[in-house]
Amino acid sequence: MISAICRNPFVKVPMKTSGIFIFFVLLIFSTTAWAQTVDELRIAIQSSSDAVTKAGLYKRLGDLLVEQDNLEQAADAFSQALALDRNSFSPRERLQMAIYLSWADRLEESKDELQKLLTEDPKNIAARTHLARVLSWSGELRGAVVEADGVLRDAPEHKEALLVKADALQWQGRYIEAIPLYQKVLALGEDFDARVGLTRCMLAVGNRTAALENQKAVNPTNARQKRELAKLTEAVEQETRPTVDWRYNHYHDSDRNNYNRYSLAGDFWVGNQRYGLSFRHTDAEDPTRDNRAEELLFRINSRLTDAISAGTGIGFAQFADRHTSNFPIGFFRMETKLFAGKAGAAVTREAVTDTAELIQNRIRMTTAGLYLSQPLTERISTYGAYTYKTFSDSNHANDLQLGGQYAIFLTPRIVIGDRFRFLDFQKQSHSGYFDPNNYVANRAFSSLYYEHRFFYTYLEGYLGYEWFKRNGANTQELVHGGAGALGVKPITNLAVELNVEGGNFAAGTASGFSYFIIGPRILYRF
Numbered sequence: 001m002i003s004a005i006c007r008n009p010f011v012k013v014p015m016k017t018s019g020i021f022i023f024f025v026l027l028i029f030s031t032t033a034w035a036q037t038v039d040e041l042r043i044a045i046q047s048s049s050d051a052v053t054k055a056g057l058y059k060r061l062g063d064l065l066v067e068q069d070n071l072e073q074a075a076d077a078f079s080q081a082l083a084l085d086r087n088s089f090s091p092r093e094r095l096q097m098a099i100y101l102s103w104a105d106r107l108e109e110s111k112d113e114l115q116k117l118l119t120e121d122p123k124n125i126a127a128r129t130h131l132a133r134v135l136s137w138s139g140e141l142r143g144a145v146v147e148a149d150g151v152l153r154d155a156p157e158h159k160e161a162l163l164v165k166a167d168a169l170q171w172q173g174r175y176i177e178a179i180p181l182y183q184k185v186l187a188l189g190e191d192f193d194a195r196v197g198l199t200r201c202m203l204a205v206g207n208r209t210a211a212l213e214n215q216k217a218v219n220p221t222n223a224r225q226k227r228e229l230a231k232l233t234e235a236v237e238q239e240t241r242p243t244v245d246w247r248y249n250h251y252h253d254s255d256r257n258n259y260n261r262y263s264l265a266g267d268f269w270v271g272n273q274r275y276g277l278s279f280r281h282t283d284a285e286d287p288t289r290d291n292r293a294e295e296l297l298f299r300i301n302s303r304l305t306d307a308i309s310a311g312t313g314i315g316f317a318q319f320a321d322r323h324t325s326n327f328p329i330g331f332f333r334m335e336t337k338l339f340a341g342k343a344g345a346a347v348t349r350e351a352v353t354d355t356a357e358l359i360q361n362r363i364r365m366t367t368a369g370l371y372l373s374q375p376l377t378e379r380i381s382t383y384g385a386y387t388y389k390t391f392s393d394s395n396h397a398n399d400l401q402l403g404g405q406y407a408i409f410l411t412p413r414i415v416i417g418d419r420f421r422f423l424d425f426q427k428q429s430h431s432g433y434f435d436p437n438n439y440v441a442n443r444a445f446s447s448l449y450y451e452h453r454f455f456y457t458y459l460e461g462y463l464g465y466e467w468f469k470r471n472g473a474n475t476q477e478l479v480h481g482g483a484g485a486l487g488v489k490p491i492t493n494l495a496v497e498l499n500v501e502g503g504n505f506a507a508g509t510a511s512g513f514s515y516f517i518i519g520p521r522i523l524y525r526f
Contacts (some may be wrong), residue, residue, distance in 0.1 A: 402420045
């Protein structure tokens with residue numbers, strides 16, 4: 001059509017307007033041809049029998065579908081192109097197809113192609129950098145760090161490799177290692193993802209003031225970044241805004257012990273210190289008693305360094321049956337980041353108020369303990385704790401707990417694991433709490449956690465065995481039970497939960513009987 005216009009002497013085009021006219025004709029022609037090209041390419045692919053030709057046609061089809069923002073179908077086309085004859089494409093073309101595959105969440109295919117490129121050319125920095133990114137998106141965080149390090153050895157200032165490594169470290173919980181990398185990326189030039197990552201790391205290590213400063217500097221420029229900023233803002237507010245937490249629990253066990261417990265707690269921040277005040281009221285009864293207890297505790301937690309935090313609390317407990325008694329309670333603990341996990345020590349003084357008999361006997365417990373938790377891989381983590389306990393009735397105990405778990409799925413998070421416990425008391429004091437000799441329990445468990453914008457749920461079940469000696473009698477039995485929570489978030493600042501827990505795990509409660517607990521919780525953030 002255009003050539004006909006140019007050749008036909010009877011078509012008069014004014015000199016001043018001919019350029020504009022031809023431009024619009026070309027635009028209309030090219031748009032029509034482009035719209036037809038996708039269909040024409042599909043027809044050409046179906047009619048072609050030559051692998052090389054067909055691979056090229058699939059590549060052209062994929063490129064056009066990317067321009068249409070149709071990544072799913074484009075990924076199908078690129079996958080076909082590479083399967084038919086990847087050697088007909090340059091390394092640069094194959095890299096771009098691998099990138100498009102990863103954008104369409106075809107991570108395994110993208111990883112496979114990137115690894116093939118690196119086998120052919122180990123010095124392909126662009127392929128290695130994107131492989132690190134794909135591994136991090138796949139949850140293979142240690143592998144992502146290794147590949148990013150491979151790039152940084154040759155190019156220490158490679159911005160994308162620095163960002164990939166920082167993200168992988170952050171997602172592993174290695175915040176202290178990630179922070180200087182994010183800062184180095186930002187020193188090379190402002191970057192949205194680096195600023196978000198640095199904010200999350202500062203929040204995780206308790207540096208509230210730095211987190212808020214970095215959040216203010218985040219500047220989104222597209223729809224994805226605006227969504228990411230909204231998520232970041234919610235995370236920051238969850239950790240830094242004042243909160244009020246109200247709970248009610250009803251407890252019942254097989255020895256006909258019951259309690260109704262009401263608690264109210266509030267927290268607020270001043271700088272990098274978090275202050276809190278909590279109050280708890282317990283009405284406990286059994287067939288022969290009806291007693292109550294109150295506890296009031298003031299708390300403060302502080303970030304000492306990016307690696308170390310400390311907390312302390314002081315208050316009092318009041319026991320009331322026929323007469324009223326007051327006793328001091330409190331705690332002190334320190335915690336440090338250790339690799340991707342944490343280690344800590346704590347000393348506590350608390351009132352034991354789970355049954356009317358314990359309130360009547362005014363049982364207080366002092367504990368001193370150490371704990372360590374550490375992820376071994378992205379999916380495997382371990383936990384260990386030892387606690388020495390002394391009681392106001394001149395009894396004492398050693399308590400050892402060990403556990404490990406494996407995440408089968410990350411979203412929703414489905415976990416299987418095992419928990420071991422050893423508990424040994426000096427004697428049976430007959431004060432109303434479970435005080436066995438040589439108590440051993442082992443439980444296999446499985447849990448699920450799923451979170452949506454408007455609701456979340458947690459479910460856990462366990463099955464195992466326990467054996468112990470108490471009051472001269474040996475006991476060996478199967479144990480089973482579980483816990484669950486269902487929460488709804490009608491507005492951003494409000495969460496309403498229903499919690500349920502129960503089982504025949506003797507060490508699960510102070511009294512040692514089969515038990516059931518149910519109650520709501522309301523959490524409001526100002």
